[in-house]
């Protein structure tokens with residue numbers, strides 16, 4: 209977390225945003241308090257023998273709300289992980305899951321570690337040991353608590369966690385559902401790696417379907433040609449920037465990374481920059497773009513859309529006044545502090561809030577969990593039946609045309625696309641697109657439908673909190 213004097217902590221910032229929203233709601237103080245508080249945080253310290261000596265690590269797993277189970281939330285590996293941050297992220301998971309209607313409570317985990325300091329074998333030992341500590345307390349369990357990747361973790365760590373769980377629960381037929389974001393060969397689902405970035409793309413596409421919303425941000429037209437600044441070219445930032453530039457015509461004019469920023473008015477080739485980082489470990493010396501050490505300053509670049517996709521607290525009281533973007537989409541969790549949010553709103557910027565913007569990950573995690581519990585790949589039963597039915601129609605049309613001498617011909621491209629039955633990837637994308645559109649509509653109805661609601665963040669909180677409250681109330685609380 210970027211800490212600026214006079215600013216609340218990440219956890220406090222989330223609570224202040226929650227409080228701002230509940231003022232517009234009619235909740236009893238008791239229920240309001242119940243929803244806001246974090247139910248529990250487990251702290252574990254464990255030793256691992258590495259390079260001839262024992263090293264002690266500290267990890268956390270917070271459960272914010274169990275109004276639905278299992279609870280869900282990523283595991284982060286970063287050297288600055290702390291209880292406040294993990295609890296803030298767990299709270300955001302509760303609201304996020306409610307907003308996109310995934311049937312989970314909110315949770316989050318973190319391990320204080322700089323993963324770049326360890327080799328793969330060492331990281332496996334550390335991850336398995338951390339997982340062991342959580343599994344034996346049911347803090348990883350298909351029915352109770354299901355982690356996923358977050359900053360500093362990926363498919364690889366999820367595969368180790370799934371295997372660790374399976375070793376400790378040899379007769380659990382649903383063992384694979386204990387964690388999501390796994391590689392395909394370990395029970396994962398197609399489209400999960402890209403899901404959060406894909407969700408950011410679908411969120412922006414949905415925003416740009418509404419001229420009234422575009423106008424609120426002082427923009428016009430479509431996504432095509434919009435000038436975009438992206439912070440963080442990790443899992444989320446890379447996929448979002450890649451899809452927006454390659455599929456929607458957006459122009460990525462700056463990429464900020466931990467060691468500086470690249471800028472280019474002509475637009476950056478995201479895939480090429482990513483390959484450069486993979487090859488050299490840095491964005492420095494990338495040919496074909498200007499480089500500056502003062503990366504954070506580039507957040508203030510004049511642009512249409514700003515996508516903070518790295519970490520929390522990067523837009524804060526120290527720089528909010530100078531941010532020029534008209535539309536900010538929070539691909540990271542908590543990139544805008546409570547104080548900065550107020551400044552940006554006064555300046556007229558539209559903020560698409562994190563709990564919606566980056567919900568693509570948990571949405572596709574939900575699909576993966578369902579796939580694991582049903583033990584069958586999506587589309588396996590229907591795909592060929594769908595193709596056969598479509599083929600019947602195409603054949604009949606062609607026969608009619610020939611019989612009646614109508615001379616109709618279906619274009620080869622249409623035939624190819626129409627005859628293609630949906631496989632897992634297409635179904636995942638369809639489910640994700642539907643989720644992002646439906647959740648945006650729910651937020652939008654509150655944003656435009658109520659005179660007392662001025663921004664999408666409050667609208668998102670109102671939708672989420674109402675749903676969590678309804679679940680608690682139906683349980684008799």
Ligand code: NAD
Nearest residue numbers: 358359360404440441442443444465466518540541566569
């Ligand atoms: P990641 O570790 O894959 O990528 C983070 C990137 O940000 C890295 O490239 C890193 O070098 C860069 N970075 C770190 N500090 C920076 C700084 N100060 N300035 C510029 N760049 C910096 O992580 P990720 O999974 O892409 O997660 C990024 C954010 O998205 C986090 O806030 C995370 O909680 C959130 N998120 C991730 C997922 C997911 O599915 N991975 C889902 C929802 C939300």
